[in-house]
Amino acid sequence: MSKKMLFIYNPMAGKEQIKNKxxxxxxxxxxxxxxxxxxxxxxxxxxxxxxxxxxxxxxYIVCSGGDGTMNEVATGIMKLEKRPICGYIPAGTVNDFASSLKIPRVMKNAASLIADGDVFNCDMGKFNDRYFTYVAGFGAFTEVSYQTPQEWKNALGKAAYFIEALKHIADIKPHHMKIEYDGGVIEDEFILGLISNSVSVAGYKYYEKKNIKMDDGLFEALLIKSLKNPIELQQVLNALLSKQLDAENMCYLSSSFIHIISDDDIQWTIDGEDGGCCKDAYMQNMKEALSIICDRRALAKVSSKRAIE
Structure with a gap:
Protein backbone atom coordinates (compact mmCIF):
# COMPACT_ATOMS: atom_id res chain seq x y z
CA MET A 1 0.00 0.00 0.00
CA SER A 2 1.19 3.53 -0.72
CA LYS A 3 2.05 5.75 2.21
CA LYS A 4 0.08 9.00 2.37
CA MET A 5 2.18 12.14 2.76
CA LEU A 6 1.24 15.77 3.32
CA PHE A 7 4.13 17.87 2.00
CA ILE A 8 4.10 21.43 3.34
CA TYR A 9 6.59 23.99 2.06
CA ASN A 10 7.32 27.65 2.65
CA PRO A 11 8.08 29.21 -0.76
CA MET A 12 9.79 32.22 0.87
CA ALA A 13 12.22 30.37 3.15
CA GLY A 14 15.94 30.87 2.75
CA LYS A 15 16.83 31.93 -0.77
CA GLU A 16 13.53 30.61 -2.18
CA GLN A 17 15.47 27.61 -3.48
CA ILE A 18 12.46 25.30 -3.14
CA LYS A 19 10.99 26.85 -6.32
CA ASN A 20 13.64 25.20 -8.46
CA LYS A 21 13.72 21.94 -6.48
CA TYR A 60 3.76 11.27 7.08
CA ILE A 61 3.85 15.05 7.31
CA VAL A 62 6.95 16.50 5.68
CA CYS A 63 7.87 20.16 5.61
CA SER A 64 10.39 22.32 3.81
CA GLY A 65 11.29 25.72 5.20
CA GLY A 66 13.22 27.28 8.03
CA ASP A 67 13.04 26.62 11.75
CA GLY A 68 9.87 28.74 11.95
CA THR A 69 8.09 26.51 9.42
CA MET A 70 9.31 23.42 11.27
CA ASN A 71 7.91 24.89 14.48
CA GLU A 72 4.48 25.40 12.90
CA VAL A 73 4.43 21.82 11.59
CA ALA A 74 5.54 20.34 14.91
CA THR A 75 2.92 22.45 16.70
CA GLY A 76 0.20 21.12 14.41
CA ILE A 77 1.32 17.52 14.94
CA MET A 78 1.37 17.98 18.72
CA LYS A 79 -2.31 18.96 18.61
CA LEU A 80 -3.32 15.68 16.96
CA GLU A 81 -4.45 12.58 18.82
CA LYS A 82 -2.98 10.34 16.11
CA ARG A 83 0.40 11.81 15.23
CA PRO A 84 1.97 11.08 11.81
CA ILE A 85 5.73 10.68 11.35
CA CYS A 86 7.42 14.01 10.65
CA GLY A 87 10.06 14.73 8.01
CA TYR A 88 12.08 17.89 7.45
CA ILE A 89 13.77 19.33 4.37
CA PRO A 90 15.62 22.42 5.64
CA ALA A 91 15.45 25.51 3.44
CA GLY A 92 16.03 28.34 5.92
CA THR A 93 19.09 30.40 6.77
CA VAL A 94 20.42 28.61 9.86
CA ASN A 95 18.33 25.43 10.44
CA ASP A 96 19.54 24.56 13.95
CA PHE A 97 17.05 21.74 14.41
CA ALA A 98 18.05 20.01 11.17
CA SER A 99 21.73 20.44 12.00
CA SER A 100 21.30 18.68 15.34
CA LEU A 101 19.65 15.70 13.59
CA LYS A 102 22.23 15.63 10.74
CA ILE A 103 19.52 16.22 8.15
CA PRO A 104 21.29 17.19 4.88
CA ARG A 105 21.22 20.78 3.66
CA VAL A 106 21.12 19.53 0.05
CA MET A 107 17.39 19.34 -0.52
CA LYS A 108 17.27 16.22 -2.72
CA ASN A 109 19.40 14.35 -0.16
CA ALA A 110 17.07 15.42 2.64
CA ALA A 111 14.12 14.20 0.55
CA SER A 112 15.80 10.81 0.02
CA LEU A 113 16.36 10.57 3.77
CA ILE A 114 12.58 10.63 4.33
CA ALA A 115 12.41 7.09 2.92
CA ASP A 116 15.80 5.85 4.14
CA GLY A 117 16.33 7.48 7.54
CA ASP A 118 15.52 6.34 11.07
CA VAL A 119 12.53 7.51 13.09
CA PHE A 120 13.70 9.31 16.23
CA ASN A 121 11.32 10.11 19.07
CA CYS A 122 12.47 13.60 19.94
CA ASP A 123 11.61 15.73 22.96
CA MET A 124 9.45 18.81 22.40
CA GLY A 125 9.20 21.91 24.52
CA LYS A 126 6.01 23.59 25.67
CA PHE A 127 6.15 27.31 26.43
CA ASN A 128 2.97 28.25 28.30
CA ASP A 129 0.39 27.28 25.63
CA ARG A 130 2.85 27.19 22.69
CA TYR A 131 5.36 24.58 21.50
CA PHE A 132 8.99 24.74 20.45
CA THR A 133 11.30 22.25 18.80
CA TYR A 134 14.70 23.48 19.93
CA VAL A 135 14.86 26.83 21.76
CA ALA A 136 12.98 29.50 23.67
CA GLY A 137 15.03 32.55 24.56
CA PHE A 138 14.98 36.08 25.91
CA GLY A 139 17.31 39.04 26.09
CA ALA A 140 20.53 39.95 24.29
CA PHE A 141 20.66 38.67 20.70
CA THR A 142 17.46 36.60 20.90
CA GLU A 143 15.38 39.35 19.29
CA VAL A 144 17.75 39.49 16.34
CA SER A 145 16.31 36.52 14.45
CA TYR A 146 12.85 37.93 13.81
CA GLN A 147 14.02 41.55 13.52
CA THR A 148 16.52 40.72 10.79
CA PRO A 149 15.00 41.52 7.37
CA GLN A 150 14.34 38.41 5.23
CA GLU A 151 16.34 39.87 2.33
CA TRP A 152 19.36 40.19 4.64
CA LYS A 153 18.99 36.55 5.69
CA ASN A 154 18.79 35.48 2.05
CA ALA A 155 21.82 37.50 0.98
CA LEU A 156 24.12 37.20 4.00
CA GLY A 157 23.11 33.99 5.78
CA LYS A 158 24.32 33.72 9.38
CA ALA A 159 26.26 36.98 9.11
CA ALA A 160 22.96 38.87 8.88
CA TYR A 161 22.07 37.89 12.44
CA PHE A 162 25.31 39.25 13.84
CA ILE A 163 25.15 42.47 11.83
CA GLU A 164 21.72 43.08 13.36
CA ALA A 165 22.96 42.00 16.81
CA LEU A 166 25.75 44.58 16.84
CA LYS A 167 23.13 47.32 16.50
CA HIS A 168 21.48 46.23 19.76
CA ILE A 169 24.42 45.66 22.11
CA ALA A 170 24.01 49.09 23.70
CA ASP A 171 20.32 48.39 24.34
CA ILE A 172 20.83 45.31 26.54
CA LYS A 173 18.59 45.63 29.58
CA PRO A 174 18.87 43.31 32.60
CA HIS A 175 15.71 41.74 34.03
CA HIS A 176 15.19 40.71 37.65
CA MET A 177 13.92 37.12 37.66
CA LYS A 178 13.13 34.16 39.85
CA ILE A 179 13.94 30.92 38.02
CA GLU A 180 12.58 27.62 39.31
CA TYR A 181 13.91 24.29 38.01
CA ASP A 182 14.46 20.66 39.08
CA GLY A 183 17.47 21.59 41.21
CA GLY A 184 16.02 24.55 43.06
CA VAL A 185 15.56 28.30 42.62
CA ILE A 186 17.82 31.07 41.28
CA GLU A 187 17.05 34.76 41.76
CA ASP A 188 19.15 37.43 40.06
CA GLU A 189 19.31 39.91 37.19
CA PHE A 190 19.79 38.37 33.74
CA ILE A 191 20.40 39.73 30.26
CA LEU A 192 20.00 36.47 28.33
CA GLY A 193 18.37 33.08 28.67
CA LEU A 194 18.32 30.15 26.23
CA ILE A 195 16.20 27.13 27.11
CA SER A 196 16.91 24.51 24.49
CA ASN A 197 16.71 20.91 23.38
CA SER A 198 19.41 21.16 20.73
CA VAL A 199 23.16 20.93 20.27
CA SER A 200 23.03 24.04 18.08
CA VAL A 201 21.55 27.49 18.72
CA ALA A 202 21.85 30.37 16.22
CA GLY A 203 24.13 28.23 14.07
CA TYR A 204 26.76 27.75 16.76
CA LYS A 205 27.28 24.57 18.74
CA TYR A 206 27.76 26.15 22.17
CA TYR A 207 26.65 22.95 23.93
CA GLU A 208 28.87 20.62 21.92
CA LYS A 209 30.96 19.55 24.92
CA LYS A 210 27.94 18.89 27.13
CA ASN A 211 26.88 15.57 25.52
CA ILE A 212 23.33 16.77 24.90
CA LYS A 213 20.61 14.18 24.32
CA MET A 214 17.39 15.18 22.60
CA ASP A 215 15.18 12.42 24.05
CA ASP A 216 16.12 12.46 27.74
CA GLY A 217 13.24 14.64 28.93
CA LEU A 218 15.61 17.46 29.94
CA PHE A 219 16.16 21.01 28.76
CA GLU A 220 19.56 22.66 28.73
CA ALA A 221 19.38 26.22 30.03
CA LEU A 222 22.09 28.83 29.55
CA LEU A 223 21.60 32.04 31.54
CA ILE A 224 23.82 35.12 31.53
CA LYS A 225 23.66 37.51 34.45
CA SER A 226 23.84 41.30 34.23
CA LEU A 227 27.27 42.45 33.04
CA LYS A 228 28.64 45.48 34.85
CA ASN A 229 31.68 46.33 32.71
CA PRO A 230 33.48 45.45 29.44
CA ILE A 231 35.75 42.96 31.24
CA GLU A 232 32.78 40.85 32.35
CA LEU A 233 31.36 41.02 28.82
CA GLN A 234 34.66 39.79 27.40
CA GLN A 235 34.79 36.91 29.90
CA VAL A 236 31.34 35.75 28.80
CA LEU A 237 32.19 36.05 25.10
CA ASN A 238 35.39 34.06 25.66
CA ALA A 239 33.41 31.34 27.48
CA LEU A 240 30.91 31.12 24.61
CA LEU A 241 33.63 30.97 21.96
CA SER A 242 35.59 28.29 23.85
CA LYS A 243 32.39 26.39 24.70
CA GLN A 244 33.42 26.32 28.36
CA LEU A 245 30.20 27.59 29.91
CA ASP A 246 31.62 28.29 33.36
CA ALA A 247 32.25 32.03 33.44
CA GLU A 248 31.37 33.77 36.72
CA ASN A 249 28.31 35.50 35.25
CA MET A 250 26.91 32.40 33.52
CA CYS A 251 24.58 29.66 34.77
CA TYR A 252 24.22 26.34 32.96
CA LEU A 253 21.69 23.76 34.13
CA SER A 254 19.57 20.80 33.00
CA SER A 255 15.95 20.38 34.05
CA SER A 256 12.65 18.81 32.98
CA PHE A 257 10.99 22.20 33.48
CA ILE A 258 11.99 25.86 33.73
CA HIS A 259 9.68 28.42 35.36
CA ILE A 260 10.73 32.05 34.95
CA ILE A 261 8.92 34.83 36.79
CA SER A 262 10.11 38.36 36.03
CA ASP A 263 9.33 41.79 37.45
CA ASP A 264 8.56 43.20 34.01
CA ASP A 265 7.38 41.94 30.63
CA ILE A 266 10.06 39.97 28.79
CA GLN A 267 10.27 39.68 25.00
CA TRP A 268 10.74 36.03 24.02
CA THR A 269 11.73 34.31 20.80
CA ILE A 270 10.56 30.76 20.05
CA ASP A 271 12.47 28.75 17.45
CA GLY A 272 13.76 31.99 15.97
CA GLU A 273 10.36 33.66 15.70
CA ASP A 274 8.61 36.31 17.79
CA GLY A 275 7.33 34.65 20.96
CA GLY A 276 5.56 37.68 22.44
CA CYS A 277 5.95 39.30 25.87
CA CYS A 278 5.13 37.88 29.29
CA LYS A 279 6.13 38.05 32.96
CA ASP A 280 5.47 34.38 33.70
CA ALA A 281 6.92 31.68 31.41
CA TYR A 282 6.53 27.99 32.23
CA MET A 283 8.47 25.63 30.00
CA GLN A 284 7.84 21.90 30.19
CA ASN A 285 9.85 19.21 28.41
CA MET A 286 7.53 16.78 26.60
CA LYS A 287 9.65 13.66 26.45
CA GLU A 288 9.83 11.81 23.09
CA ALA A 289 6.70 13.60 21.82
CA LEU A 290 7.68 14.11 18.17
CA SER A 291 8.53 11.22 15.83
CA ILE A 292 10.89 12.67 13.22
CA ILE A 293 13.09 11.12 10.55
CA CYS A 294 16.81 11.74 11.01
CA ASP A 295 20.11 10.46 9.71
CA ARG A 296 20.91 7.31 11.69
CA ARG A 297 24.42 8.67 12.26
CA ALA A 298 22.85 11.33 14.45
CA LEU A 299 21.37 8.83 16.87
CA ALA A 300 24.66 8.04 18.61
CA LYS A 301 24.95 11.74 19.48
CA VAL A 302 21.36 12.79 20.22
CA SER A 303 19.65 9.61 21.49
CA SER A 304 20.04 8.55 25.13
CA LYS A 305 18.77 5.08 24.21
CA ARG A 306 21.40 4.58 21.50
CA ALA A 307 24.04 5.73 23.98
CA ILE A 308 22.88 3.03 26.44
CA GLU A 309 23.02 0.34 23.73
Whole structure:
Protein backbone atom coordinates (compact mmCIF):
# COMPACT_ATOMS: atom_id res chain seq x y z
CA MET A 1 0.00 0.00 0.00
CA SER A 2 1.19 3.53 -0.72
CA LYS A 3 2.05 5.75 2.21
CA LYS A 4 0.08 9.00 2.37
CA MET A 5 2.18 12.14 2.76
CA LEU A 6 1.24 15.77 3.32
CA PHE A 7 4.13 17.87 2.00
CA ILE A 8 4.10 21.43 3.34
CA TYR A 9 6.59 23.99 2.06
CA ASN A 10 7.32 27.65 2.65
CA PRO A 11 8.08 29.21 -0.76
CA MET A 12 9.79 32.22 0.87
CA ALA A 13 12.22 30.37 3.15
CA GLY A 14 15.94 30.87 2.75
CA LYS A 15 16.83 31.93 -0.77
CA GLU A 16 13.53 30.61 -2.18
CA GLN A 17 15.47 27.61 -3.48
CA ILE A 18 12.46 25.30 -3.14
CA LYS A 19 10.99 26.85 -6.32
CA ASN A 20 13.64 25.20 -8.46
CA LYS A 21 13.72 21.94 -6.48
CA UNK A 22 10.04 21.15 -5.96
CA UNK A 23 9.60 18.87 -8.99
CA UNK A 24 12.72 16.86 -8.15
CA UNK A 25 11.65 16.45 -4.52
CA UNK A 26 8.16 15.23 -5.45
CA UNK A 27 9.63 12.77 -7.94
CA UNK A 28 11.82 11.32 -5.19
CA UNK A 29 8.81 10.87 -2.92
CA UNK A 30 6.71 9.23 -5.64
CA UNK A 31 9.54 6.87 -6.57
CA UNK A 32 9.69 5.77 -2.93
CA UNK A 33 5.99 4.89 -2.96
CA UNK A 34 4.49 7.96 -1.30
CA UNK A 35 1.11 9.35 -2.32
CA UNK A 36 1.80 13.06 -1.99
CA UNK A 37 -0.50 16.01 -1.28
CA UNK A 38 1.23 19.39 -1.61
CA UNK A 39 0.46 22.51 0.41
CA UNK A 40 2.27 25.86 0.07
CA UNK A 41 2.09 28.22 3.04
CA UNK A 42 1.07 31.81 2.41
CA UNK A 43 1.16 33.26 5.91
CA UNK A 44 1.78 32.73 9.58
CA UNK A 45 0.32 29.54 11.13
CA UNK A 46 -0.88 28.20 7.77
CA UNK A 47 1.03 24.97 8.35
CA UNK A 48 -0.39 24.47 11.84
CA UNK A 49 -3.95 25.07 10.68
CA UNK A 50 -3.83 22.62 7.74
CA UNK A 51 -2.34 19.93 9.98
CA UNK A 52 -4.97 20.45 12.67
CA UNK A 53 -7.67 20.14 10.00
CA UNK A 54 -6.34 17.26 7.89
CA UNK A 55 -3.21 15.87 9.54
CA UNK A 56 -4.66 12.61 10.84
CA UNK A 57 -5.44 11.51 7.28
CA UNK A 58 -1.72 11.08 6.56
CA UNK A 59 1.03 8.67 7.56
CA TYR A 60 3.76 11.27 7.08
CA ILE A 61 3.85 15.05 7.31
CA VAL A 62 6.95 16.50 5.68
CA CYS A 63 7.87 20.16 5.61
CA SER A 64 10.39 22.32 3.81
CA GLY A 65 11.29 25.72 5.20
CA GLY A 66 13.22 27.28 8.03
CA ASP A 67 13.04 26.62 11.75
CA GLY A 68 9.87 28.74 11.95
CA THR A 69 8.09 26.51 9.42
CA MET A 70 9.31 23.42 11.27
CA ASN A 71 7.91 24.89 14.48
CA GLU A 72 4.48 25.40 12.90
CA VAL A 73 4.43 21.82 11.59
CA ALA A 74 5.54 20.34 14.91
CA THR A 75 2.92 22.45 16.70
CA GLY A 76 0.20 21.12 14.41
CA ILE A 77 1.32 17.52 14.94
CA MET A 78 1.37 17.98 18.72
CA LYS A 79 -2.31 18.96 18.61
CA LEU A 80 -3.32 15.68 16.96
CA GLU A 81 -4.45 12.58 18.82
CA LYS A 82 -2.98 10.34 16.11
CA ARG A 83 0.40 11.81 15.23
CA PRO A 84 1.97 11.08 11.81
CA ILE A 85 5.73 10.68 11.35
CA CYS A 86 7.42 14.01 10.65
CA GLY A 87 10.06 14.73 8.01
CA TYR A 88 12.08 17.89 7.45
CA ILE A 89 13.77 19.33 4.37
CA PRO A 90 15.62 22.42 5.64
CA ALA A 91 15.45 25.51 3.44
CA GLY A 92 16.03 28.34 5.92
CA THR A 93 19.09 30.40 6.77
CA VAL A 94 20.42 28.61 9.86
CA ASN A 95 18.33 25.43 10.44
CA ASP A 96 19.54 24.56 13.95
CA PHE A 97 17.05 21.74 14.41
CA ALA A 98 18.05 20.01 11.17
CA SER A 99 21.73 20.44 12.00
CA SER A 100 21.30 18.68 15.34
CA LEU A 101 19.65 15.70 13.59
CA LYS A 102 22.23 15.63 10.74
CA ILE A 103 19.52 16.22 8.15
CA PRO A 104 21.29 17.19 4.88
CA ARG A 105 21.22 20.78 3.66
CA VAL A 106 21.12 19.53 0.05
CA MET A 107 17.39 19.34 -0.52
CA LYS A 108 17.27 16.22 -2.72
CA ASN A 109 19.40 14.35 -0.16
CA ALA A 110 17.07 15.42 2.64
CA ALA A 111 14.12 14.20 0.55
CA SER A 112 15.80 10.81 0.02
CA LEU A 113 16.36 10.57 3.77
CA ILE A 114 12.58 10.63 4.33
CA ALA A 115 12.41 7.09 2.92
CA ASP A 116 15.80 5.85 4.14
CA GLY A 117 16.33 7.48 7.54
CA ASP A 118 15.52 6.34 11.07
CA VAL A 119 12.53 7.51 13.09
CA PHE A 120 13.70 9.31 16.23
CA ASN A 121 11.32 10.11 19.07
CA CYS A 122 12.47 13.60 19.94
CA ASP A 123 11.61 15.73 22.96
CA MET A 124 9.45 18.81 22.40
CA GLY A 125 9.20 21.91 24.52
CA LYS A 126 6.01 23.59 25.67
CA PHE A 127 6.15 27.31 26.43
CA ASN A 128 2.97 28.25 28.30
CA ASP A 129 0.39 27.28 25.63
CA ARG A 130 2.85 27.19 22.69
CA TYR A 131 5.36 24.58 21.50
CA PHE A 132 8.99 24.74 20.45
CA THR A 133 11.30 22.25 18.80
CA TYR A 134 14.70 23.48 19.93
CA VAL A 135 14.86 26.83 21.76
CA ALA A 136 12.98 29.50 23.67
CA GLY A 137 15.03 32.55 24.56
CA PHE A 138 14.98 36.08 25.91
CA GLY A 139 17.31 39.04 26.09
CA ALA A 140 20.53 39.95 24.29
CA PHE A 141 20.66 38.67 20.70
CA THR A 142 17.46 36.60 20.90
CA GLU A 143 15.38 39.35 19.29
CA VAL A 144 17.75 39.49 16.34
CA SER A 145 16.31 36.52 14.45
CA TYR A 146 12.85 37.93 13.81
CA GLN A 147 14.02 41.55 13.52
CA THR A 148 16.52 40.72 10.79
CA PRO A 149 15.00 41.52 7.37
CA GLN A 150 14.34 38.41 5.23
CA GLU A 151 16.34 39.87 2.33
CA TRP A 152 19.36 40.19 4.64
CA LYS A 153 18.99 36.55 5.69
CA ASN A 154 18.79 35.48 2.05
CA ALA A 155 21.82 37.50 0.98
CA LEU A 156 24.12 37.20 4.00
CA GLY A 157 23.11 33.99 5.78
CA LYS A 158 24.32 33.72 9.38
CA ALA A 159 26.26 36.98 9.11
CA ALA A 160 22.96 38.87 8.88
CA TYR A 161 22.07 37.89 12.44
CA PHE A 162 25.31 39.25 13.84
CA ILE A 163 25.15 42.47 11.83
CA GLU A 164 21.72 43.08 13.36
CA ALA A 165 22.96 42.00 16.81
CA LEU A 166 25.75 44.58 16.84
CA LYS A 167 23.13 47.32 16.50
CA HIS A 168 21.48 46.23 19.76
CA ILE A 169 24.42 45.66 22.11
CA ALA A 170 24.01 49.09 23.70
CA ASP A 171 20.32 48.39 24.34
CA ILE A 172 20.83 45.31 26.54
CA LYS A 173 18.59 45.63 29.58
CA PRO A 174 18.87 43.31 32.60
CA HIS A 175 15.71 41.74 34.03
CA HIS A 176 15.19 40.71 37.65
CA MET A 177 13.92 37.12 37.66
CA LYS A 178 13.13 34.16 39.85
CA ILE A 179 13.94 30.92 38.02
CA GLU A 180 12.58 27.62 39.31
CA TYR A 181 13.91 24.29 38.01
CA ASP A 182 14.46 20.66 39.08
CA GLY A 183 17.47 21.59 41.21
CA GLY A 184 16.02 24.55 43.06
CA VAL A 185 15.56 28.30 42.62
CA ILE A 186 17.82 31.07 41.28
CA GLU A 187 17.05 34.76 41.76
CA ASP A 188 19.15 37.43 40.06
CA GLU A 189 19.31 39.91 37.19
CA PHE A 190 19.79 38.37 33.74
CA ILE A 191 20.40 39.73 30.26
CA LEU A 192 20.00 36.47 28.33
CA GLY A 193 18.37 33.08 28.67
CA LEU A 194 18.32 30.15 26.23
CA ILE A 195 16.20 27.13 27.11
CA SER A 196 16.91 24.51 24.49
CA ASN A 197 16.71 20.91 23.38
CA SER A 198 19.41 21.16 20.73
CA VAL A 199 23.16 20.93 20.27
CA SER A 200 23.03 24.04 18.08
CA VAL A 201 21.55 27.49 18.72
CA ALA A 202 21.85 30.37 16.22
CA GLY A 203 24.13 28.23 14.07
CA TYR A 204 26.76 27.75 16.76
CA LYS A 205 27.28 24.57 18.74
CA TYR A 206 27.76 26.15 22.17
CA TYR A 207 26.65 22.95 23.93
CA GLU A 208 28.87 20.62 21.92
CA LYS A 209 30.96 19.55 24.92
CA LYS A 210 27.94 18.89 27.13
CA ASN A 211 26.88 15.57 25.52
CA ILE A 212 23.33 16.77 24.90
CA LYS A 213 20.61 14.18 24.32
CA MET A 214 17.39 15.18 22.60
CA ASP A 215 15.18 12.42 24.05
CA ASP A 216 16.12 12.46 27.74
CA GLY A 217 13.24 14.64 28.93
CA LEU A 218 15.61 17.46 29.94
CA PHE A 219 16.16 21.01 28.76
CA GLU A 220 19.56 22.66 28.73
CA ALA A 221 19.38 26.22 30.03
CA LEU A 222 22.09 28.83 29.55
CA LEU A 223 21.60 32.04 31.54
CA ILE A 224 23.82 35.12 31.53
CA LYS A 225 23.66 37.51 34.45
CA SER A 226 23.84 41.30 34.23
CA LEU A 227 27.27 42.45 33.04
CA LYS A 228 28.64 45.48 34.85
CA ASN A 229 31.68 46.33 32.71
CA PRO A 230 33.48 45.45 29.44
CA ILE A 231 35.75 42.96 31.24
CA GLU A 232 32.78 40.85 32.35
CA LEU A 233 31.36 41.02 28.82
CA GLN A 234 34.66 39.79 27.40
CA GLN A 235 34.79 36.91 29.90
CA VAL A 236 31.34 35.75 28.80
CA LEU A 237 32.19 36.05 25.10
CA ASN A 238 35.39 34.06 25.66
CA ALA A 239 33.41 31.34 27.48
CA LEU A 240 30.91 31.12 24.61
CA LEU A 241 33.63 30.97 21.96
CA SER A 242 35.59 28.29 23.85
CA LYS A 243 32.39 26.39 24.70
CA GLN A 244 33.42 26.32 28.36
CA LEU A 245 30.20 27.59 29.91
CA ASP A 246 31.62 28.29 33.36
CA ALA A 247 32.25 32.03 33.44
CA GLU A 248 31.37 33.77 36.72
CA ASN A 249 28.31 35.50 35.25
CA MET A 250 26.91 32.40 33.52
CA CYS A 251 24.58 29.66 34.77
CA TYR A 252 24.22 26.34 32.96
CA LEU A 253 21.69 23.76 34.13
CA SER A 254 19.57 20.80 33.00
CA SER A 255 15.95 20.38 34.05
CA SER A 256 12.65 18.81 32.98
CA PHE A 257 10.99 22.20 33.48
CA ILE A 258 11.99 25.86 33.73
CA HIS A 259 9.68 28.42 35.36
CA ILE A 260 10.73 32.05 34.95
CA ILE A 261 8.92 34.83 36.79
CA SER A 262 10.11 38.36 36.03
CA ASP A 263 9.33 41.79 37.45
CA ASP A 264 8.56 43.20 34.01
CA ASP A 265 7.38 41.94 30.63
CA ILE A 266 10.06 39.97 28.79
CA GLN A 267 10.27 39.68 25.00
CA TRP A 268 10.74 36.03 24.02
CA THR A 269 11.73 34.31 20.80
CA ILE A 270 10.56 30.76 20.05
CA ASP A 271 12.47 28.75 17.45
CA GLY A 272 13.76 31.99 15.97
CA GLU A 273 10.36 33.66 15.70
CA ASP A 274 8.61 36.31 17.79
CA GLY A 275 7.33 34.65 20.96
CA GLY A 276 5.56 37.68 22.44
CA CYS A 277 5.95 39.30 25.87
CA CYS A 278 5.13 37.88 29.29
CA LYS A 279 6.13 38.05 32.96
CA ASP A 280 5.47 34.38 33.70
CA ALA A 281 6.92 31.68 31.41
CA TYR A 282 6.53 27.99 32.23
CA MET A 283 8.47 25.63 30.00
CA GLN A 284 7.84 21.90 30.19
CA ASN A 285 9.85 19.21 28.41
CA MET A 286 7.53 16.78 26.60
CA LYS A 287 9.65 13.66 26.45
CA GLU A 288 9.83 11.81 23.09
CA ALA A 289 6.70 13.60 21.82
CA LEU A 290 7.68 14.11 18.17
CA SER A 291 8.53 11.22 15.83
CA ILE A 292 10.89 12.67 13.22
CA ILE A 293 13.09 11.12 10.55
CA CYS A 294 16.81 11.74 11.01
CA ASP A 295 20.11 10.46 9.71
CA ARG A 296 20.91 7.31 11.69
CA ARG A 297 24.42 8.67 12.26
CA ALA A 298 22.85 11.33 14.45
CA LEU A 299 21.37 8.83 16.87
CA ALA A 300 24.66 8.04 18.61
CA LYS A 301 24.95 11.74 19.48
CA VAL A 302 21.36 12.79 20.22
CA SER A 303 19.65 9.61 21.49
CA SER A 304 20.04 8.55 25.13
CA LYS A 305 18.77 5.08 24.21
CA ARG A 306 21.40 4.58 21.50
CA ALA A 307 24.04 5.73 23.98
CA ILE A 308 22.88 3.03 26.44
CA GLU A 309 23.02 0.34 23.73
Missing amino acids: LSEIIQIFCKEGFEVTIFATRGREDATKIIEKKGERYD
